[in-house]
Amino acid sequence: MSKGTFKLPPIDNEPIRSYAPGTTDREGLQKTYDAMWREQLDIPMFINGEEVRTGDTQRVIPPHDHKHNVGQYHLGTDEHVNQAIKTALDAKEEWANMSVQNRAAIFLKAADLIAGPYRNKINAATMINQSKTAFQTEIDAACELIDFLRFNVKYMYEILEEQPSSSTGVWNRMEYRPLEGFVFAISPFNFTAIAGNLPSSAALMGNVVVWKPSFHQAYSAHIVMEVFRKAGLPKGVINMIFTDPQETADIVFAHPDFAGVHFTGSTDVFKKIWQTIGSNIFKYKTYPRIVGETGGKDFVWMYPEAPALEVATALNRGAFEFQGQKCSAASRAYIPESRWNEVKTHLVNQLKSIQMGSPRDFNNFMTAVIHEASFDKLKSYIDRAKQSDEAEIVFGGNCDKSKGYFIEPTVILTSNPHYETMEEELFGPVLTIYVYPDNEWKESLKLVDQTSIYALTGAIFSDDRYVVEYATKALENAAGNFYVNDKPTGAVVNQQPFGGARGSGTNDKAGSKWNLLRWISPRTIKETLVPPTDYRYPFMD
Numbered sequence: 001m002s003k004g005t006f007k008l009p010p011i012d013n014e015p016i017r018s019y020a021p022g023t024t025d026r027e028g029l030q031k032t033y034d035a036m037w038r039e040q041l042d043i044p045m046f047i048n049g050e051e052v053r054t055g056d057t058q059r060v061i062p063p064h065d066h067k068h069n070v071g072q073y074h075l076g077t078d079e080h081v082n083q084a085i086k087t088a089l090d091a092k093e094e095w096a097n098m099s100v101q102n103r104a105a106i107f108l109k110a111a112d113l114i115a116g117p118y119r120n121k122i123n124a125a126t127m128i129n130q131s132k133t134a135f136q137t138e139i140d141a142a143c144e145l146i147d148f149l150r151f152n153v154k155y156m157y158e159i160l161e162e163q164p165s166s167s168t169g170v171w172n173r174m175e176y177r178p179l180e181g182f183v184f185a186i187s188p189f190n191f192t193a194i195a196g197n198l199p200s201s202a203a204l205m206g207n208v209v210v211w212k213p214s215f216h217q218a219y220s221a222h223i224v225m226e227v228f229r230k231a232g233l234p235k236g237v238i239n240m241i242f243t244d245p246q247e248t249a250d251i252v253f254a255h256p257d258f259a260g261v262h263f264t265g266s267t268d269v270f271k272k273i274w275q276t277i278g279s280n281i282f283k284y285k286t287y288p289r290i291v292g293e294t295g296g297k298d299f300v301w302m303y304p305e306a307p308a309l310e311v312a313t314a315l316n317r318g319a320f321e322f323q324g325q326k327c328s329a330a331s332r333a334y335i336p337e338s339r340w341n342e343v344k345t346h347l348v349n350q351l352k353s354i355q356m357g358s359p360r361d362f363n364n365f366m367t368a369v370i371h372e373a374s375f376d377k378l379k380s381y382i383d384r385a386k387q388s389d390e391a392e393i394v395f396g397g398n399c400d401k402s403k404g405y406f407i408e409p410t411v412i413l414t415s416n417p418h419y420e421t422m423e424e425e426l427f428g429p430v431l432t433i434y435v436y437p438d439n440e441w442k443e444s445l446k447l448v449d450q451t452s453i454y455a456l457t458g459a460i461f462s463d464d465r466y467v468v469e470y471a472t473k474a475l476e477n478a479a480g481n482f483y484v485n486d487k488p489t490g491a492v493v494n495q496q497p498f499g500g501a502r503g504s505g506t507n508d509k510a511g512s513k514w515n516l517l518r519w520i521s522p523r524t525i526k527e528t529l530v531p532p533t534d535y536r537y538p539f540m541d
């Protein structure tokens, strides 16, 4: 029971550490990385507040050094899925009835733990597990996750303040109830912040959650769970399981108490999830919420008079940071014919200086891609491009998986705007460029809009405001996050709420009020202070 209307502590974006040479932050992170690199972590599932170990284990594979051993995670069975659902439902009533300030305090504490004592640990885990450089890790596992946790609390308070108007003698109120049932969170490998946000945003709004992280993020997911526990999350509220994705889906989506799915991952998986939910619709007690942020084929478009160096820099950062494994990564570019040589020169000059290797070496801008299947897939696209009459490798194209899954930053030039790497999501460090005739810039915008099934992020470069206006309108539905004179990556919580439509998802904008609204079911209460005592209306006199 709340005994006051409480004000939140100040909430702002977490400052990003630079890890520049000579800083204590750099030294601290390196020390933690080295210690974790030498240790073996035994990673349990986490059900009903208990660590669950089955003995059926999988090795955690650091993508940049796949033979190195940093630990193992325990795989569960159908029985663990059922246990996770049951304990979530058992925890539901008490959690849903907990006062808002106590729920909020748990997640504010989790944010402060990551900002402080857990920062190096969660960053080092992400460097080891997902092969992120120190900076890529810092903006993900530390800053973005902290921002998600803190801003979601602020958004929750704003939602609670949204109240209907009342008239004399009547008091109208709106209550924001958690969903009836449990929420299923399914997270991808590429962002530790997303892994933390998918279960916690639903839990913050009073829901109980079954969370299945990607196997390729199990090591850093374990640290996220450790933080939630340390922050005081009660048992059963978030249950983390490492179970077969398809078998888990089959059980969860057939359960009558399934109330919503919070998914981030690839488009095909999400479409299949939606289809399964649709075919099971008669089984549920309530219409489930379906929230999914999925794939992208993100573009950079250049107007003939835009600055070439700025475009080349945006392409390099946008396409190759974190090896292009961001849903927002620039993967297709449209460059005017008259400027291509200039852009190419800058692009290639910058690419020549890019170093690739272990994230432990802070000189590296790039490291390895996530796993062997991704490596093989990317290599097959590059090999086909090498053979194709419609494609030419402008830079890179070498792949080596002897120690880690390393793919050189690769630039493909194509004469076909519908060449496969202009349309399909590759999810790796491969950028394809189509050079368009300058006088067809308006037609080229149609190509940008109509080439892929996705609509996640995109960027245009022009200093001409009429062009900016025209392109912004022409590409209105081509991206949920649209950038003018900037790279299409690096969205910040509370600054650029993130998500796309078409094949890219339900566009519920992760880290925003719009997302949190999906995890509640409002109840309107009308109370009449002095109820009437005569059924007749005055017109009847």
Ligand code: NAD
Pocket (backbone or CB within 6 Å): 186, 187, 188, 189, 190, 191, 194, 212, 213, 214, 215, 245, 246, 249, 264, 265, 266, 267, 269, 272, 273, 293, 294, 295, 296, 326, 327, 328, 425, 427, 456, 498, 499, 500, 504, 505
């Ligand atoms: P993925 O689709 O392979 O896996 C995502 C999650 O779904 C994992 O936990 C996986 O185990 C699970 N899964 C796989 N098959 C399933 C099934 N049949 N039923 C239920 N769950 C299943 O994606 P990934 O490789 O981990 O991540 C990369 C993808 O995620 C890319 O497509 C990328 O664009 C997308 N992504 C999108 C956003 C966004 O905000 N739009 C952000 C990050 C990543």
